[in-house]
Amino acid sequence: MPNDPQQTLPCRADMVDLFAGPGGLDVAARWLGLDVYGFEWDRNACETRLEAGLNFTPHDVREFGPGHVPGAWILAGGPPCQTFTVAGSGAGRDALAKVLSFVRRMAAGENVTREVARLDDERTGLVLEPLRWAMDAANAGTPYKVIVLEQVQAVLPVWKEMARVLEDGLGYHVDYGVLRTEEFGIPQSRRRAILIASLDGDRKLPMPTHRRYRKGVDRSEGNASLLPWESMGEALDRGGPFKVISNYGTGGFAKQRGVRTSDQPSATITGKVSRNRIVDLEGNPLERLTPYEAGRLQTFPADYPWSGKEVAQQIGNAMPPVLALHVLAAALGFRVSQEDARKVVDRPWLDTRDSAPIDHLQRMDRLFS
Structure with missing residues (x-):
């Protein structure tokens, strides 16, 4: 440079x-x-x-x-x-x-x-x-x-x-x-x-x-003039349903780690997104989010060329x-x-x-x- x-x-x-x-x-x-x-x-x-x-x-x-x-x-x-x-x-x-x-x-x-x-x-x-x-x-x-x-x-x-x-x-x-x-x-x-x-x-x-998005409320409910919210499953082609277990808890409390399913929107993408665990519905571990997937949840194009170090932090910021x-x-x-x-x-x-x-x-x- x-x-x-x-x-x-x-x-x-x-x-x-x-x-x-x-x-x-x-x-x-x-x-x-x-x-x-x-x-x-x-x-x-x-x-x-x-x-x-x-x-x-x-x-x-x-x-x-x-x-x-x-x-x-x-x-x-x-x-x-x-x-x-x-x-x-x-x-x-x-x-x-x-x-x-x-x-x-x-x-x-x-x-x-x-x-x-x-x-x-x-x-x-x-x-x-x-x-x-x-x-x-x-x-x-x-x-x-x-x-x-x-x-x-x-x-x-x-x-x-x-x-x-x-x-x-x-x-x-x-x-x-x-x-x-x-x-x-x-x-x-x-x-x-x-x-x-x-x-x-x-x-x-x-x-x-x-x-x-409201926890426990179906995406079909709400104002009929608005579109349903987008889910992680729609944004990411993973071939089946999955769960994302957050690396940190609600309000900063680790014991309150959030869980989102693929038919819900992702929780906030942060610089620690690479630490989130991904499992199937039976709890079996799956590959963690790639930088391109995390970027896609942020609505970057799927081919956005993430480079350098601390890519997860770049995406979350x-x-x-x-x-x-x-x-x-x-x-x-x-x-x-x-x-x-x-x-x-x-x-x-x-x-x-x-x-x-x-x-x-x-x-x-x-x-x-």
Whole structure:
């Protein structure tokens, strides 16, 4: 990989992704025909990005700003979640009050960089980077027209505080809330805090296309206008029914290890997904999930070229591309059909990564000309 990040910066891009990982948001952007430049500092994720045809030089977003990606009109990012998630260190949750005060002080024009650097876990402060980029772009007279942010549910108060800054200080129309992945055709139950913002009129978070998964409730029940949620068995061709026994328990308690059957959505895919046990209905052990299967439960294309080390962690950290697709579309002012979502997931990535199977660029040009 090149050693000088400055030499690899793009001439232009439609979207900048501040915490790009192996490519969750990037994949969705490519499906929409958008040029995207992703900032990612993990070298393992960058190995996957290289094989996937995405930009791959490690970057630290704190060393860059809007001027480094000319022409970008969409700002996106899913900051590291480990300090906020229940399964992680908890440092972010413990520092939540400080993080909220930093947001307010940044809005007032204060420089909080040194104080943020003194947080117990440096990853916690990264959640503030999208606001810095948005404010710097606005102050330079080249504001991003669209902003999309994603994190674990515990970060919703931060998005709420940022929404006030974006609305009152920068003139954005903002919506935020918690989305459930299975309600968008993803064969996995996962809750994500989402924020979308636009300078081009009111925008709302995407509406579900599928029914919500509830333990003990049949997938045929619920709102008849919505599709049944997708199961692991439908996503993975394993030749028969199976059970997945989670490596860790509900709420972080090991004794409460979850079990899902192949006719249910997967539990949340985490960086420990490779440790989950797979058995048949009689309890006989089966082969554990391959990286390609785990990626498919995240809605990456089946041939996505996972590379480098700690692949399970890369997969667990990523934003599900189909959720990113629905969220990006909503931020841009249109809705993606279930047919389009299924089409892009089923198409080989390595054959179509440079094409736009969902082509809304002409409409985008009208929206933002």
